[in-house]
Amino acid sequence: MSAPDNRPIALATRNLSKAFGSLPVARDIEIDLPVGARYALIGPNGAGKTTLINLMTGMVAPNAGQILLGGEDITALGPQERVRRGLARTFQINTLFAGLNALEAVTLAVAERRGLSREFWSGIGSHGEAIDEAYEILRKLRLGESCYQVTRELPYGRQRLLEIALALATRPKVLLLDEPAAGVPPEESGDIFEAVASLSDDLTLLFIEHDMHVVFRFASHIIVLVGGAIFTEGSPAEIAADPGVREVYLGKRKHG
């Protein structure tokens, strides 16, 4: 089940550490994401999962350690520079352009990647290639029908898909998904992961998810984070059989 080890590493962290005041939220995190990986990041609330994504994407600066994208040290780069090099993310809480419609929002992201957004003398409608590319992304995520609807009026599940569409518009090599199906009813969350799984095989994915059924169904490898440190990692079968994981995470969830 786990990804072949001979694949090159798309994203890695080395001794990544961060503390908010005296509270450590990331402790010596070492992760290797091979190209094309489908990794899940799980752990109880407050384990530091979102913080880890924030560290990787440059939204939070680490106290120590390194982040390597395709072998290159990107620790000193700002968030937008990391995006341009192929590291994208989505947000657990919708972080969308509420007043733009889906087509405008994704076209904006495509235009930024293509360097069109400096253009202030040509109409946005004249950039057919960028628009077609944006529409194609929306269509793939089954948002083609609702692409003229203002984001804030889209059904919640579609807003979650738009989160992913915006990230895809940056044409990422590595995509970090922070609970892509958060707040979506269980019967719909499968659709969102279905859409994610259908993305290109070359795309490297790391996703945070609480629903164990979904995790076991879509992940090839699972990393368990507890108290800001990697508790254990392995294939879904290994994680499911690990009594320690049951205790800190699975067991705990059953009780509440």
Add this chain to the structure above:
Amino acid sequence: MTSKTAALTPQAYLQAQSRWHPLEIAFWLATLLPFFLFPSYLSLASQIAITALFALSLDIILGYAGIVSLGHAAFFGIGAYSAGLISKFGWGEPLTGLVLSAAIAGIVGYAVSFIISRFRHFTLIMITLGLGLLAFEAANRAHWLTGGSDGLQGMSMWPVLGLFRFDLYGYTAYTYSLVVLFVVFLGARRLINSPFGLALRGIRENWVRMPAIGADSRAHIRKAFTIAAAIAGLAGALLAQTTENVSLESISFQRSADVLVMLVLGGAGRLYGGLVGAVIFMVARDQFSGIAPQYWYFWIGVLLVTVVMLLPNGILGGLSHAYARWRQNERA
């Protein structure tokens, strides 16, 4: 969504967004009415056109990019004093004076934009307020240059294009201001409908998401602020040239606050919001000050509170909402 829009290709849809609406043409034709209907009010009409241009400049940063400024009159004032001084020191040619004044305001705006692009919300309001007050006091203190509270006197403008003298009735003034307003409006319209304009709306809609799609918001804000400052300077220069004097009022906090009120009245984030707001504000001021010269601002306050409470997106926002509902009822 109507079947009509669903049938459009995405590109055709986005192209249609920037197409001229018949109401826009009607609006610009209506700006010619003062020549025929109110020939004795052409000076007021000229001031309205200038104020509308100023409001348009604020709309680019506030309405589109969501950058609040309480000190926008600084650039209006810089443009006005620049135009005044250029004329006073011997160069009375209007068009070159205008371009030069706008450039000076733009350069100052560019320098300031490095501060502006780093802050948001309340901090930004305080910074722009502070910078506006600073500009005012600088103009006040530099009496030797600006005339301080006495105003800048001794301007002498040459005829526009060497042909049209500025007359007492404001015929040339209004024509000149209106043409400049229209030309700048065409530019602003292009800018708003461009990929850059879309990026500005992105900044307004979600400042946090922008870096996550690889956008350099600060660079966008610097550019937009510089453009807005230059247009504000252009408006200030127009006022100086058409009235042949510059008062301290042109760089005051009051002017910054007034333009904000106009934009909110008309509807921020709509190209015509500032223009409509300026017309309403200036006509209201003219009428109210006729009724009660001392207290005319009382009525502006009433108007502002009423509009903000009833029409959160301004008068144009309310009208377009009503129009959309009427269209819906028509179809049903």
